[in-house]
Amino acid sequence: MKILNIQRMSTEDGAGLRTTLFLKGCPLKCKWCHNPESIEYGTHIEWYGIRCIGCLTCVKVCPENAIAADRDRITINHTKCSTCTVCVDECPAGALESKGKDRTVKDLFDELIRDKAYWGENGGITLSGGEALAQSAEAAELLKMFHESGVHTAVDTCGFCSRADFDKVIPYTDLFLYDIKIMDGQNHRFWTRQDNTVILQNFDYLCKRVQDSGAEIWVRTPIIPNATDSEENIGQIARFLNNRADKWELCAFNNLCRDKYERLSADWEFKNEGLLTxxxxxxxxxxAKAEGALHVIWTGNVQ
Ligand code: SF4
Ligand code: SF4
Structure with missing residues (x-):
């Protein structure tokens, strides 16, 4: 599997204390994305300005001329970069890191199952991303191993995948964290670069399938200023869900990820956006409640 990182003692990706495995690659490109380093499927290089001593070794050693020094910062041209990691190896300050490792399913299971002691009865393992189901065959294999070990399993998905992807993981998944962001198709395409028809159809399909499998579904809607936060959008989502989710979370925007965009040498249009009230x-x-929603809450930090 191509993984980005492992987050331990996580409390935001399902019930209880969990270990979250973040996978690389996502079919959406949401303009507000809080994990921009997970969007690309392959490995990429990140620059940590706080560690950089400005020696410019990286600029000199890069065989692709993909690194440039621009005033007080290093920028990496990810189109030119071949991810050879020469710059990572040569940087004397550890200011460059390669993100995206290939790990086998067995290797990951052996490492993560050691966390079982702190999961307790409620916690467990969550596969997130990126899009967890973009690597559905390996995800299913890993979930099966945890499921057979009596561990609670969760899959965090944007829903933009095939029914076959869902079919692979449904038998081994106790909880689906399902993102429904925008109901209007045109707005959805503008903000995420993809159509929402498949996402909505997959949600209908999943609701039917979990009646047999017994899995829970928690829907999450990121509340993003001027993108998803209109009353009209929330009302439309409420009507679409029609209380089919066990829980519906409205996740308040924050801009804590802006450093991630800096490390990727990328601009972010939400970098100066403040917290919601x-x-x-x-x-x-x-x-949402006026539309009949029963299990809706908001989460996150506010002004
Ligand atoms: S080699 Fe490392 S410390 Fe030197 S300029 Fe590049 S990133 Fe900064
Ligand atoms: S990984 Fe290789 S190609 Fe990419 S920026 Fe570093 S030295 Fe250049």
Whole structure:
């Protein structure tokens, strides 16, 4: 599997204390993405400015001329970069890191199962991303190993995949964390670069399938200023869900990920956007409830 990283003692990716495995690669490109380093399927190089001593060794050793020094920062041209990692090896300050490792399913299982002691009865393992189901065959194999070891399993998905991808993991998944972001098709294409028809159809399909498998579904809607945060959008999602999810979370925007965009030498249009207000989130929950939503809450930090 191509993995980005492993996060331990996680409390935001399902019930209880969990270990979350972040996989590389996502078919969506949401403009507000909080894990931009997970979007590309392959390995990439990141620059940590706080460690950089400005020696310019990386600029000199790069065989592809993919690194440039621009005033007080290093920028990497990811189109030119061949991910040879010469710069990572030669940097004297450890300011460059290669992200995206290939690991076998067995190797990952052997490492992660050691966390079982802190999962307790409620916690477990969550596969996230990127898009966990973009590597559905390996994901299913790994989930099966945990499932057979009595571990609670969760899959975090944007829903933009095939029914066959869902079929592979459904027998071994106890909880689906399913993102529904925007109901209007045109807006969805604008903000995520993909159509939402498949996502909505897959949600219908999953709701039917979990009636047999017994898995829970928690829907998550990121509340992003001027993108997903309209009352109209929340009302439309409420009507679409029609209380088929066991829980619906409205996840408040924050800009804590802006350093990630810097490390990728990328600009981010939300970098100066502040936190939402409690009143705004309370209002959106009220809109959802007015449409009959029973299990809706908001989460995250507010002004
Ligand atoms: S080699 Fe490392 S420390 Fe030197 S300029 Fe490049 S990133 Fe900075
Ligand atoms: S990984 Fe290789 S090609 Fe990419 S920036 Fe570093 S030295 Fe250049």
């Amino acid at each position: 409690k009143q705004k989130l309370d209002r959106l929950v009220a809109v």
